[in-house]
Amino acid sequence: MPIHLTPTPTFADRLRAADRALFGMWSCAGSPLVAEICAGSGLDIVLIDGEHSPIGLESILAQLQAVAAYPAVPLVRAPIGDPVILKxxxxxxxxxxxxxMVDGVSQAEAMVRAVRYPPLGVRGVGSALARSSRWSRIPDYLARAHELVSLTVQIETTEGLAAAADIAAVDGVDAILVGPADLAASMGLLGQQNHPDVVAAVEDVIRAGRAAGTPVGVNAFDPATADRYVAAGAAYVLVGSDVTLLARASEGLATRFIGDDPAAPAPASY
Known part of the structure; x- marks a missing residue:
């Protein structure tokens, strides 16, 4: 007799239930083992990156399976907002x-349609063959799928910044994530994500989201900047990544036991 499964809470569910800002980190190494270590850290979110990391579908699946045993909620970044890839x-x-890279309302609305089955959207129907429904072991999956999925869109450009209030108001957008690195580049401030103008722009998006009732999060690997965004009303903050933690910690070991090399370039911060 098949087992009927209960779906786990979505990221949107977690945000609604939270009585504090949530904190998370990126999983960029492409390793299920590393993703599992991150998931057991006590942080709230593990963000599996399919945009800037050397991972594909099989790796994302393995990381989701590794993270599933832990309380941390997994969030998966697609490489692009393509309905086929989202499916x-x-x-x-x-x-x-x-x-x-969601820059306007029409794009946000298209992403909502891409993650919902007809008549609410255009997601292709293949759940009986897929892990999403646990191969039809989640009762009424097709009818309930739009309630079992959360969609977060990323604002990373001046165009997205200008449309932030309208994007936040799109029905079906459950949360927003601001990407200060690309936003800074779009503002002509490449590599200066802690520039006052960039920080002010991030805070503008946070205010727009709060006005629309849509949670806004942000990347902030600098603790002081992360604290500032939380004070400004950020619902969640990504405060590190597996690869940057390893890079900085290994550099610290080299400095401690070998010493500084004055000719070596200073490590870049994210």
């Missing part, structure tokens, strides 16, 4: 999707 990520069991 594949949903079918392999990614409940919580992050779409990068």
């Amino acid at each position: 594949q990520l949903l079918d392999l069991g990614a409940q919580n999707l992050l779409v990068p």
Whole structure:
């Protein structure tokens, strides 16, 4: 007799239930083992990055399986807001999707349609073959799928910044993530994500989201900047990544035991 499964809470559910800002980190190494270590850290979110990391569908699936045993909620960033790619990520069991580079309302609305079955959207129907429904072991999956998936869109450009209030008001957009690195580049401030103008722009998006009732998060690997965004009302903050933690910690070991090399370039901060 088949087992009927209860779906886990979505990222949107977690945000609604939270009585504090949530904190998370990026999983960029492409390793299920590293993703599992991150998931057991005590942080709230593990963000599996399919945009800037050397990973594909099989790696994302393995990381989702590794993270599933832990309380941390997995959020998967697609490489692009393409309905076919979003369909594949949903079918392999990614409940919580992050779409990068969303610049306006029409694009946000298209992403909402891409993650919902007809008549609410255009997601292709293949759940009986897919992990998303646990191969039809989640009762009424097709009818309930739009409630079992969360969509976060990323604002990373001046165009997205100008449309932030309208994007936040789109029905079906569950959360926003601001990407200060690309936003800084779009503002002509490449590599200066802590520039006052960039910080002020991030805070503008946070205010727009709060006015619309849509949670806004942000990347902030600098603790002081992360604290500032939380004070400004950020609902969640990504405060580190597996690869940057390893890079900085290994550099610290080299400095401690070998010493500084004055000719070596200073490590870049994210």
